[in-house]
Amino acid sequence: MSTVDQQLEEIQDTIESEIPPDITVTEVKYEGPELVVYTRDPKQFAQNGDLIRRLASKLRKRITVRPDPDVLTPPDQARAAIEDVIPEEAGVTDLDFHEDTGEVVIEAQKPGMVIGRHGSTLREITQEAGWTPEVVRTPPIESSTVKNVRNFLKHEREERRDILEKVGRQIHREEMSEDEYVRITTLGCCREVGRASFILSTPETRILVDCGDKPGSEGEVPYLQAPEANPLNSIDAVVLTHAHLDHSAFIPLLFKYGYDGPIYCTEPTRDLMGLLTLDYLDVAAKEGRTPPYESEMVREAIKHCIPLEYGDVTDIAPDVKLTFHNAGHILGSAVSHFHIGDGLYNVAFSGDIHYEDTRLFNGAVNDFPRVETLVMESTYGGRNDYQTDQADSEEKLKELINETYEKEGKVLIPAFAVGRSQELMLVLEEAMREGDIPTMPIHLDGMIWEATAIHTTYPEYLRDDLRDRIFHEDENPFLADQFNHIDGGEEERMDVAEGEPCIILSTSGMVTGGPIMSWIEHVGPDPDSRMVFVGYQAQGTLGRRIQSGRDEVPIGGGGGRTEHLKLNMDVDTVDGFSGHADRQGLEDFVRTMNPRPEKVLCVHGDERSTQDLSSALYHEFNMRTFAPKNLETFRFL
Template identity: 50%
Template sequence: MTSEILEDTKKTIMKKLPDDAQVAKVEFEGPEVVIYTKNPEIITENGDLIRNLAKDIRKRIIIRSDKSVLLDPEKTIDKIHEIVPEGAEITNIYFDDITCEVVIEAKKPGLVIGKYGATSRKVVKNTGWAPKILRTPPISSEIIGKVRTILKNNSKERKKTLQELGRRIHQGTKYESDWARVTSMGGFKEVGRSCMLLQTPNSRVLLDCGVNVAAPDDKGSYPYLNVPEFSIDELDAVIISHAHLDHCGFLPYLYHYGYEGPVFCTTPTRDLMTLLQLDYIDIAHREDNPLPFNVKHVQKSIKHTITLDYGEVTDISPDIRLTFHNAGHILGSAMSHMHIGDGQHNLVYTGDFKYERSRLLEPATNRFPRAETVIMESTYGGHEDVQPSRNSAEKEMMKTIYKTLKRGGKVLVPVFAVGRAQELMVVLEEYMRHGMIDEVPIYIDGMIWEATAIHTARPEYLSKDLRDQIFHMGRNPFISDAFHKVQNINQRMELVEGEPSIILSTSGMLTGGNSVEYFKWLSEDERNTLIFVGYQSEGSLGRRIQKGWKEVPLQDEGKTKVFNVKMEIKTINGFSGHSNRRQLMEYVKRLNPKPEKVITCHGDPYKAVDLASSIHRSFKIETKTPINLDSTRIQ
């Protein structure tokens, strides 16, 4: 069946292309149709032709040169330097013989692309090589380097995987897509281990595959992969909404378990997901609590990951077409819109989302072509879950910092490495630049620096205000001189004994990481302040301090020592990456089109039910609140 579809696709393409286009072959590679040609400039210089052709065949099209017309690599490098302006600041050029692409890493990739793609087209015309243009992060990123190296070294294997996927996606449907159902495998009436299986007559797709890092045992930590509906051999694809471990932490296990298929996510999600998964493995190893997967399974998942931008429409199985939309939660977080069958049903899975503009990100998308069913988070779905505005939270924080610095103290902010930390960095940089708080060093400790480096590599995913600052004003707040990376214990001791400062450190709940060490050093001085800006789970050290504990026993140099909490303790709400109750209700109100059914997930039982019943009462929409192991028919 696949060969027949490919032949039909070829015929359509050949009819539309100019007569002088020398097509060597046409292949399916994953969701894309790749046209190999001996004169690629004939096609690439006609952008409307490719766009119209993609619409006609309803597939994404890639143009590549046939190997026979590729210029020698050394001459190609010279030609690229001749064509691309020096201002682009190219940092690396290397070649992928398998895909006939030349990878160009540059500090200013826009200049490599050129106006309306003119410069990159010139590279194709003069060398034959198709340029793949990547941004060199302003802050060096070890993770981005690792990911790019893995993809570079496994290009041949990756192409075979994509070809196999192409055959699977384009094999045609065996059955009419007249039903669809979702099985809850984790994250329903609970927070953590988000995972669900979408089934149609022709497809099996997993939506998220997370862990609950706070669970007391393995039974509560991992998704229910042992449900009868789930078979690793029948799985067509995995979609990851964003990089937090409760949504992606168990993904490597699928590859340990034998999965060989694709993972779909945005590029920032792939990079941040790799960072957090490797850290998860590292912590488990240090605590002598081995996980059921290891680093090689993370690497395998990278090789199988297909990244998509917001708005790209992509076939992921014989009868499911996927489009990502901004979720506003963390960098690269995505709402998944799935077009099932030939328009029989449309499902939106929100993942975690924020329906409010933040310093870091634009608010979540609320407009879709169609959306009969919406599966949405309910983390703050209870009617009492009203948080202060972002503006008032910022003012409260700056007032607290101002008072602490004036009395000669230090401010410790335990923070989550991805999202919350970068939000605070932008806020602190702006207030300090405008003289609204004293210019003191802001120390960045733990995984925050690497996560921030990944943010600097993907400015196109940031808020419009931040993009304007970076692209048009030439000011990137993340690389401000105010920020100082802490690299070792000696630096920590120096800053603790030094002048007033602000410290952002992981972990956000004081459950480990360097923030605990800072707490030990700073807690007994009443001039200092500890500011909580994120949720503190029950049982965590952060929650105990938040409740008012004044004597805290902790391990210190191999012994248990009691620390007397004399520092000021402050909790400031309003910096959350989740929507509060008002925003969740407003989101459903403004959803366009209005859905027929809303299913709530990712929330405590009371909050999931409270939100669902309120949506039903207010908007006359059918709602459901499944528990784990339920299967729900959506079509």
């Protein structure tokens, strides 16, 4: 008998000694980080509300209780019982029964009413129907991504359960090594922006944190060929901090080259990764480049995702616990905290962070029990990288829009589909509602509308006041009449360019391809129009060159020729809308940590930014700091 089977037997014995004699446990198994308990008496389990909590506390594991398939109430009877329990105002839109696991997926407009106070309605559902409920939100704005991901995972439930069981056995395997060390190897994003990728290793475990591309470059992949990353199929886990392509683009590539393990991320990160990586393949194909992997690999990655919520402490290896915390950067972005060994060492990867609250998100969390080493982004870590206050930024943007409107021009804003676009939508909707700028069409091109739909699917990840507004359809700012989703392609773009004054939000945010190139062609020659940069423009991107004063840009000519277009429109930059903390925010993030880390690795910034921030943190806080290069390994302990 394997050590895991022996462990499960012992756990079942412990459970049976703790539960009342009228409850029977038929099987106990691991599914990913969770312990799943099958019982012939789910209703009795549900009647004792504290029983599962007591067991979870005693066993120090996350527990899910499911009915044994042999004792399930027929779905038709269960449906009637569930509909009797759930209040009509919850807006249930679908009930999906899975007899192999005894779970019923309840899709509702107001999931909180299905859950009830402290889970009381969920327990009542199990008491009355005997099924284990799982609750998901009906998107207020229809999202093809959310729909496709849910349908895909529904059809792959059986294979996914096999994956989770395999992962669970790996997590709970016996520790083999008596050595103690922690190492971090940098595979990308050191003294550069993008290509984020790190290996966190112990004698027992290897974890890959992020695997992204480098904006403005072609085919610059993280150093996955490094010995610390190989063989890929022996990596224990992948942790994805957020879905932006400079962190996620090459996650599917891992599966092409043999990786078959879990990806830990938040639920919105999973959905956004699917959206952005599929678009990444589409853009590559349109530009005549060979995509680095097939769309099948994106589906494989989604199948292997294990979503975690902020604050949940989760075993991901025999000697590693992972906890996600809000990073304030984009939807679902996470500061990733690793607790290694039995109190041996703690490492946090910031991912990308925004320290202050924004219209969309609460500021990044930095409250950890312990962190000995912090791996910290430095995008705006340079000595003079101080962003304008957001209120001042909004005023400047409104001034530029009013000036352009008076000239009957158009305002073209290159924007990242995820995060900055939604922030701007909130600013523009409020400005028009309060009369600060004239009411005019706001055209959304690229993936912005779809990304917005995903935001409204997961309002629990947004600021509280915004979440409350989304729940009231008549107050949902994303549904304002001014917003127009460009879905008519080039013909619609030409009509807009020849029409009345308007605002255009278009991907890509760094002008590296996508529909923004078409808008530049249509609007760029117009001296009455204006381009406004609101996000970071990485070195080597066309956005950075235009921002720096270049007034001729290449456009696709016929027969594979490249032609150049003269830009006559004004070009402005409005700081303060970035999803990244500025220099002050980065310093404040470290300053307010208690206790502060002993060491900080400054990454994800150009050479000047990482070295400036590293030097400043050393002098201000008297801690060991580094501005590593790619392919360096740091040993702790």
